[in-house]
Amino acid sequence: MKIYLGRELREANKNSAADNRMMLDRSRVLMVNIIGSPGAGKTALLEQTLRHLSSHLTIAVIEGDLYTDADAKRLRGLCAKVIQINTEGSCHLEAGQIGELLVKENLLHTDIVFVENVGNLVCPAAFDLGEDLRVSLVSVTEGADKPCKYPLTFRDSHACIISKTDLLPYCDFDLDKVTGDLQTINSSLTVFTLSAKSGEGLAKWCRWLEAHVAKKKSALNSGLAVPSRE
Amino acid sequence: MKIYLGRELREANKNSAADNRMMLDRSRVLMVNIIGSPGAGKTALLEQTLRHLSSHLTIAVIEGDLYTDADAKRLRGLCAKVIQINTEGSCHLEAGQIGELLVKENLLHTDIVFVENVGNLVCPAAFDLGEDLRVSLVSVTEGADKPCKYPLTFRDSHACIISKTDLLPYCDFDLDKVTGDLQTINSSLTVFTLSAKSGEGLAKWCRWLEAHVAKKKSALNSGLAVPSRE
Numbered sequence: 085m086k087i088y089l090g091r092e093l094r095e096a097n098k099n100s101a102a103d104n105r106m107m108l109d110r111s112r113v114l115m116v117n118i119i120g121s122p123g124a125g126k127t128a129l130l131e132q133t134l135r136h137l138s139s140h141l142t143i144a145v146i147e148g149d150l151y152t153d154a155d156a157k158r159l160r161g162l163c164a165k166v167i168q169i170n171t172e173g174s175c176h177l178e179a180g181q182i183g184e185l186l187v188k189e190n191l192l193h194t195d196i197v198f199v200e201n202v203g204n205l206v207c208p209a210a211f212d213l214g215e216d217l218r219v220s221l222v223s224v225t226e227g228a229d230k231p232c233k234y235p236l237t238f239r240d241s242h243a244c245i246i247s248k249t250d251l252l253p254y255c256d257f258d259l260d261k262v263t264g265d266l267q268t269i270n271s272s273l274t275v276f277t278l279s280a281k282s283g284e285g286l287a288k289w290c291r292w293l294e295a296h297v298a299k300k301k302s303a304l305n306s307g308l309a310v311p312s313r314e
Numbered sequence: 315m316k317i318y319l320g321r322e323l324r325e326a327n328k329n330s331a332a333d334n335r336m337m338l339d340r341s342r343v344l345m346v347n348i349i350g351s352p353g354a355g356k357t358a359l360l361e362q363t364l365r366h367l368s369s370h371l372t373i374a375v376i377e378g379d380l381y382t383d384a385d386a387k388r389l390r391g392l393c394a395k396v397i398q399i400n401t402e403g404s405c406h407l408e409a410g411q412i413g414e415l416l417v418k419e420n421l422l423h424t425d426i427v428f429v430e431n432v433g434n435l436v437c438p439a440a441f442d443l444g445e446d447l448r449v450s451l452v453s454v455t456e457g458a459d460k461p462c463k464y465p466l467t468f469r470d471s472h473a474c475i476i477s478k479t480d481l482l483p484y485c486d487f488d489l490d491k492v493t494g495d496l497q498t499i500n501s502s503l504t505v506f507t508l509s510a511k512s513g514e515g516l517a518k519w520c521r522w523l524e525a526h527v528a529k530k531k532s533a534l535n536s537g538l539a540v541p542s543r544e
Contacts, residue, residue: 121351121352121353121433121435121456122351122435122456122460122463122464123351123453123455123456123457123460149463150436150463150464150465151463151465152462152463154459154462154463173436173440173466175405175434175436175437202436203351203435203436203463203464204405204434204435204436204437205351205352205433205434206380206403206405206432206433206434206437207405207434207436207437210403223353223455225353225453225455225478225481226351226352226353227353229382229384230352230353232382232384233352233379233380233381233382233384233433234352234380234433235380235381236403248455250484251455251481251484251485254480254481254484255481
């Protein structure tokens with residue numbers, strides 16, 4: 085049995101995502117939606133990414149979590165702004181929630197807005213937030229079957245990070261199989277292998293983000309006024 | 315924003331769960347609903363559990379997965395019956411799906427029915443399947459914050475398995491903190507630490523299951539006729 089969310093709810097999310105995309109394009113702000121299972125390493129990735137990029141880029145993070153602000157606390161002080169959304173049990177973030185914060189929290193004056201979605205490899209894939217880049221994580225401890233078992237998340241991503249590579253020697257994880265499966269599911273996917281703990285692969289990932297920020301800044305479809313609360 | 319599934323859908327699931335519970339009680343069959351993140355080790359746990367118990371118990375497994383039968387293939391030959399449910403994108407199993415299989419596949423003539431839910435630490439917690447025992451997994455690689463971040467799953471479980479303990483030396487996982495948090499969330503929870511890879515903790519878990527099978531067999535509320543397809 086499949087749960088149908090109803091045309092109205094899906095249509096409303098689609099419209100809000102389009103609004104967000106328009107605002108982000110006009111403001112030349114890059115938004116990155118990070119999706120992965122609980123414990124895939126999303127927050128650890130953000131911690132290290134912010135340490136690398138915050139010296140020369142203005143960054144905000146929107147943290148999605150069911151009930152706590154544990155992840156937000158880990159990131160405070162590492163970037164310009166960290167905002168918590170508690171979904172109170174809901175399994176994903178929606179575009180309307182993000183759009184509200186983009187304006188209310190003045191996030192359209194930053195260079196990058198990272199959104200850490202609720203830890204879930206299924207539901208967030210169905211909700212476009214209006215992001216420029218969707219980045220999915222799969223950790224080497226989760227097993228090499230995950231891309232084939234959760235294909236929609238990887239099909240609709242721009243990049244996939246194979247995380248926790250420092251644990252590769254202790255896991256039965258076939259890296260070649262996973263990268264092959266990912267390319268079959270989505271041939272335009274950029275794949276990174278990375279360990280937030282050891283730092284391996286982090287520089288390449290940060291350069292990729294910087295290139296996308298530069299591309300967004302120089303985009304032809306932008307340049308209109310940025311909405312502000314004032 | 316919270317998604318409301320609608321009173322009808324939730325009410326229907328509740329009724330189906332009650333029907334399942336009645337069938338299982340009458341037939342003295344123990345049903346175990348296994349919940350955890352993608353890659354928490356649910357299938358590996360089942361592989362080892364079936365190897366220990368199938369010699370003296372008749373066991374069926376219902377495998378929940380979005381699209382594939384990869385996990386069912388791993389378990390075939392290890393027990394009396396393995397049945398695949400593909401949810402086609404839906405993030406959890408529902409009681410009606412289980413009830414249909416209990417009758418159609420003659421599962422009420424077994425000793426244990428294991429249900430491996432869709433890999434997801436959020437949504438399956440909201441759907442009672444009529445199980446006797448709900449068992450949630452958290453692997454040591456997921457991080458010690460998971461019980462506090464996903465409390466409902468652990469609050470409504472009878473047991474929690476802290477899995478992949480063979481990786482403890484390589485992870486920053488505070489076992490005392492996690493067991494303490496689990497007891498705070500649910501003081502009647504039975505906690506197992508277990509490695510399906512090394513076999514550590516497996517015997518204790520299997521003895522717990524055997525005790526519950528014996529208890530179910532001797533239960534006073536059972537003894538009525540078992541529905542059959544014939």
